[in-house]
Amino acid sequence: xxxxxxxxxxxxxxxxxxxxxxxxxxxxxxxxxxxxxxxxxxxxxxxxxxxxxxxxxxxxxxxxxxxxxxxxxxxxxxxxxxxxxxxxxxxxxxxxxxxxxxxxxxxxxxxxxxxxxxxxxxxxxxxxxxxxxxxxxxxxxxxxxxxxxxxxxxxxxxxxxxxxxxxxxxxxxxxxxxxxxxxxxxxxxxxxxxxxxxxxxxxxxxxxxxxxxxxxxxxxxxxxxxxxxxxxxxxxxxxxxxxxxxxxxxxxxxxxxxxxxxxxxxxxxxxxxxxxxxxxxxxxxxxxxxxxxxxx
Numbered sequence: 300x301x302x303x304x305x306x307x308x309x310x311x312x313x314x315x316x317x318x319x320x321x322x323x324x325x326x327x328x329x330x331x332x333x334x335x336x337x338x339x340x341x342x343x344x345x346x347x348x349x350x351x352x353x354x355x356x357x358x359x360x361x362x363x364x365x366x367x368x369x370x371x372x373x374x375x376x377x378x379x380x381x382x383x384x385x386x387x388x389x390x391x392x393x394x395x396x397x398x399x400x401x402x403x404x405x406x407x408x409x410x411x412x413x414x415x416x417x418x419x420x421x422x423x424x425x426x427x428x429x430x431x432x433x434x435x436x437x438x439x440x441x442x443x444x445x446x447x448x449x450x451x452x453x454x455x456x457x458x459x460x461x462x463x464x465x466x467x468x469x470x471x472x473x474x475x476x477x478x479x480x481x482x483x484x485x486x487x488x489x490x491x492x493x494x495x496x497x498x499x500x501x502x503x504x505x506x507x508x509x510x511x512x513x514x515x516x517x518x519x520x521x522x523x524x525x526x527x528x529x530x531x532x533x534x535x536x537x538x539x540x541x542x543x544x545x546x547x548x549x550x551x552x553x554x555x556x557x558x559x560x561x562x563x564x565x566x567x568x569x570x571x572x573x574x575x576x577x578x579x580x581x582x583x584x585x586x587x588x589x590x591x592x593x594x595x
Contacts, residue, residue, distance in 0.1 A: 303556050304330030310383045310425075311335045312368060312416065313390030315342035317499045318431065318488055320350050322387065322548040324497070327354040327361055329552055334381055337390065338367040349497050368412030371419070378423040385427035385558055386420060387551055388413065391460065395435075398457035409460035410467075417471060426478045427558045428468070429551055434486045434540075434570065436462045444540065444574040447484070465568070472566040479564040481554040486540040486572035488547050499544070508539070508579060512586055525579050538576035547571055 309326055313319045314335030320342075326333050327350070335347060344363065351358035366373045368390055391409040392398070398405040420426065435458035436451045453459040465482050472478045487508075491498030512523055528535040550571045558564060577585075 303552075303559075304332070306330065306332055307384040307559070308332045308334065308381055309555070310377075310381075310386045312386065312388045313337055313342075313431075315339060315344060315346045315363070316389055317342075318544060318547055318551075319387075319389040320346040320497050321492060321544050322389075322551045323347075323361065324350045324353055324492065325545075325548045325552050326387075326555075327357040330357075331555075332360045333362070334377070334383070335361065335363045336366040336368075336377065337363075339365060340392070346497055353492065353494060353496055368415050369408065371415050374415055374419045375422075378419050378425070382423070383420075383425045385429070385555060386416070386425060387429045387431070387555065388416060389431045390416075391431075393457060395455050395457050398460075399455055402456040405456045405460050409457075410463055413464050413467065417467070421475075426475070428478070428480045429554045429558065430464065430468060430480065430482050431551075432465055432482045432484045432568075433458065433461045434484045434572065436465065436484060443576070444572070445570060447568050447570055469566050476563070476565070478566070479558045479561070480566040481558060481564075482566065482568040483550060483554060484568060484570050485547055485550070486542055486570070488544045489541045490543040490545065492545065508582055512583055523583070532576075532578050534578050534580045536579035538578045540572040540575065541577050541582070542572050 304326065309331045311319055311323050311326070311333055314323045314333070315337035319335070319337070323333050323335055344365075347361070347363045351361055354361065364377060366377060368374065390412060392405050420428070434445060436453050437445050437449050438452040438454045438458070440449055451462055453462045468480045468482060472480055511520065525536060527537055530537055532538050554569070
């Protein structure tokens with residue numbers, strides 16, 4: 300991997316999570332020094348330990364702190380201890396169904412937490428940010444694949460937190476052009492590191508198809524229920540654009556490099572996906588084929 304990091308200090312919020320842990324590993328291998336903060340609400344410190352192991356000689360360049368973005372005092376202490384060159388912001392609650400049932404929880408955690416982060420960055424002169432947004436901000440687009448200039452209109456509280464944070468970022472840049480911000484709207488992350496040592500292992504009932512199917516395959520769950528068989532698709536089941544987590548991680552590294560190399564960047568947005576859909580039944584069939592056995 301090209302060593303673009305040159306010892307720069309990167310803060311990764313939510314870095315013990317699925318995408319955050321894979322991206323933290325790629326940062327280490329790219330020569331960056333990484334500080335991960337995570338409240339471990341839906342993740343485990345074990346993921347960080349495994350990232351350190353996978354990073355080999357670069358593992359010593361990672362530091363972990365259990366910090367919640369809502370804890371402004373802890374954030375202030377962190378920024379006083381380390382001068383950060385940029386921030387990659389993953390931290391946030393992300394279950395659509397839960398967000399509908401508990402909207403205030405999502406607005407407080409995701410939006411107030413992000414405001415705390417931005418305020419702390421401002422007070423310490425760190426004005427480079429990569430934000431983990433989502434294609435859910437497109438709502439129900441009239442055509443696919445989506446492009447970055449499509450109208451945005453989220454359909455649930457989770458999606459609205461992403462949309463609102465995007466708007467906050469745009470306003471922050473308008474008020475202070477010294478900011479450089481890249482908003483990454485990604486579709487459906489799947490897969491794991493080639494070693495299999497880190498991957499997606501959510502607590503409780505998975506909210507995404509791939510980990511649910513995998514848990515059924517290894518008999519952690521008894522069955523997979525497929526909802527809907529009359530969608531306007533080849534087999535009648537829902538279709539999603541799935542992007543491999545390693546490709547997604549590399550997308551974050553590319554965004555970070557652009558922050559450092561581009562003058563007057565502004566606040567830019569990029570989709571991260573394949574542009575190609577896969578149905579529920581196609582996903583199940585692929586896993587059956589690769590595992591070499593039936594499990595449904």
